[in-house]
Amino acid sequence: MVHVLLPALIPDIKRVYEAYFAAFHNDPMGEIMLNILFPGGNVNTPEFREEHAKGTLAWWHQSDSQYTYKCVDTDNGDIVGMGLMDVILRRRSEEERAFQGIPWLEGEAKERAEKVLKPLHDIREQLFGDQQYIYVHVIGVLPEHQGKQAGAALAGWGLSFVDYTNLPLYFEASPSSVGLYEKLGYERLKETIVHKAETLGTTTDISVPLMVKMPKAAGGMSFYEWKEKGYPKFNAPTPASKKQRL
Secondary structure: OOOOEEEEHHHHHHHHHHHHHHOOOOHHHHHHHHHHHHHOOOOOOHHHHHHHHHHHHHHHHHHOOEEEEEEEEEEOOOEEEEEEEEEEEEOOOHHHHOOOOOOOOOOOHHHHHHHHHHHHHHHHHHHHHOEEEEEEEEEOOOOOOOOOOOHHHHHHHHHHHHHHOOOOEEEEOOOOHHHHHHOOOEEEEEEEEEEEEHHHOEEEEEEEEEEEEEHHOOOOHHHHHHHOOOOOOOOOOOHHHHHOOO
């Protein structure tokens, strides 16, 4: 079984998000976030999925920085996982970077969701501002394909993408996955987000680990060293074949 990551196409929207909505039943923080973003317990109804697909397509028509990827089993073409990321290349103004809220929610549900998401936005703004970087919103794998290398394919592709682009990759890990990402070479930042139990509906507060992977071209520079130096651009490493030609 081989897994490959490909850009998601318009006909893939519903199948890609089947993976998203199903992926987090075994991850407490992921399931909490789903319930906050999509309250009401109706995410599996045909009506909800149809409206969600329409909203996703509308967003695809206007976003110039967000990319959705599908993880495909090459044995049969099935979509078994997904990834959603922003690749920030164009320098954005403060207005463009401002928190946009949760437009699909109203009332108390909207207020609750924004209490969770706005601190995540604010810490990204504090760390990166108008810099170029990659922000991974989420990766998810269908439960029946978890532990079968689909997740490894998504994580490995992310590592490669960092080096292809010479951009740092940033994301919020779940408490259950942070150890795995540290083993893969991600740097855990000293900053953290603490979601209050009363907001999450849990018995205790939950801390969110913040992770960065610097490209190989950084030469071992940590995120904090890079930030302190004023976010310098990295020179692309010269391929061995080019060195030989020179």
